[in-house]
Amino acid sequence: MQQLNSKPTSSVANIDLIKQVNCAIIYKVIEQHAPISRVKIAKVSKLAPASVTKITRYLIESGIVTETERQASTGGRCAISLAPNAKNINVIAIKIGRKLLSLSIYNLTGHKSVDRRINVEDKTGAQLITLLQTEIQTLIDDEQQQGNQVSALSVTLSGLIDPKQGKVIYTALNKLNNVALVDILEEKFNIPTFIGNHTRALALAEHYFGTTQENQDSIVISIHHGVGSGIIIQGKVLLGVNCNIGEIGHIQVNPIGKQCHCGNFGCLETEVGDTVIVEKVQQAIAQGASTSLDSEILTIDSIYQAAATGDPLCEQVVAKAASYLGKTIAILINMLNPEKIVIAGKITAAQNTLFNAIQQCIVHQSLPDFQKRVVISTSELHADSTIASFSLIKQAIYEGDLLQKMRIKI
Ligand SMILES: [Zn+2]
Structure with a gap:
């Protein structure tokens, strides 16, 4: 007969987890309703007053939470309010x-x-x-x-x-x-x-303070020198046992592409990264392609800006990169069925070209039911390092x- 795993360590771990969850609930209630009394914290959080007293004591001891003004008496005992410690x-x-x-x-x-x-x-x-x-x-x-x-x-x-x-x-x-x-x-x-x-x-930052605050399942894709992603499922960053999930920059999108620092060929980040895009525009100009840009002072910002204002060469390079990105996004949608995908990086300056190419891939390469639900947007916090x-x-x-x-x- 199979035995359930009932090692004592697992029940200790469960108790610790419950305490951590309660601590999180209480801190969030204090943050959202500050200044708030312990009595009200118990009401809002639906936790036992004894637990609220105990956990708030630890939060005060740590300096994370502070006691603030006394509320006006309503006939009963004065209650001291609590708030996140914003000073010192x-x-x-x-x-x-x-x-x-x-x-x-x-x-x-x-x-x-x-x-x-x-x-x-x-x-x-x-x-x-x-x-x-x-x-x-x-x-x-x-x-x-x-x-x-x-x-x-x-x-x-x-x-x-x-x-x-x-x-x-x-x-x-x-x-x-x-x-x-x-x-x-x-x-x-x-x-x-x-x-x-x-x-x-x-x-995580987008989920706490930015564009995915209302979403439980979201993916942030960041495009800089490299390409990576952060996946949030049910409000938590997906890390896994090995602590690293979301290395989409090393998905092979072009088998005849150039070699990546990981050793493989044609990885997403060798086709989409900012440095690669500058190289591609430089190569095209060297081969005689015409552009409104001054090839002597080519920067990634000027390329994305030119793509946004209709420069055919820059539009074409960005659209090609975006189609590789779109292919990967369609795979992510099929795998994870997210509510929102957020793109972060300078490439969002060429938003129309970028989103058109991504949308084409989503329409043709992901499940119709999933694509109806997903929203593609740009990062609100990317510029804040x-x-x-x-x-x-x-x-x-x-x-x-x-x-x-x-x-x-x-
Ligand atoms: Zn790679």
Whole structure:
């Protein structure tokens, strides 16, 4: 006879999970209804008053939530209200990009007070980590001088990341391969730290603050130097046991295409990435194609702008790239049946050409019932380089991970 798996560890894990879920519910209620009393939190959340008292105590202890003004008495005992702590507790959200290191200071309500950009084109590996540590230390010192505390750090990068182990597994550009970045930063600063793949984090940011707030199932596709995706299913980023799901940039779309850094040929990102598009336009001009653009000062922005205003060469190059992208999107629709697909990247400047080609593929290559439901849109947050990173901290607050890292046992 088959036995059900009833190891004691699984029931402990279940209790922890229930506490985490309750913590998330209570924090979200406080965030949405602040200032709110504990009595009202219990009413809105439908959780037992004892649980609300206990969990709010931990949230206050962590500094994430603060007690605010007393509500006017309505005959009974005065109730103290609770609200997210918007003063004196800040976090640092970081993006390590191909050319730029971006660092921002946010408070817990999402207000950004500091934004720094540092050119890191000539920095990789250990040099990049040293620079990162110096920049973080400067921000922490500045905050302390103003009487503020930095309660969390988060970092997003392109490439393969293991958020659970806090490791960068592989980055093609920053050469931070098999680096335990969270351990390095937590050891240096003694501040809870979170990392994630930038596009997966952008999908989360769109879900918390942007265009997919009303959707449970969505996909963000980001097109820069490379191409990646972040998939949200039932409100959660899909990561899986191996922590990396959505590497659509390495789907082969052109078997006779050029070799990708992954070793294979004709990957989506060797046909659609910004750098490739500049190369394709350059090649066409060298072969005699006419364009309104000055071939001496060709930039990706000018190409997408020219495609948007009807330059035939740029339109043609963008449409070809968009058809490869559309093919991949049709596969994603058939596999995941999402409510919304969000495109992020400079390529959205040529939105008409881009969307027309994608729509053609969706119509001819995905299930009619699925294509009726899906909406294609552009990212609202893509231009903000650190909001994706900040959303990792937001997720850690919602899911109790920040409290756990602060060693506050819920
Ligand atoms: Zn590849």
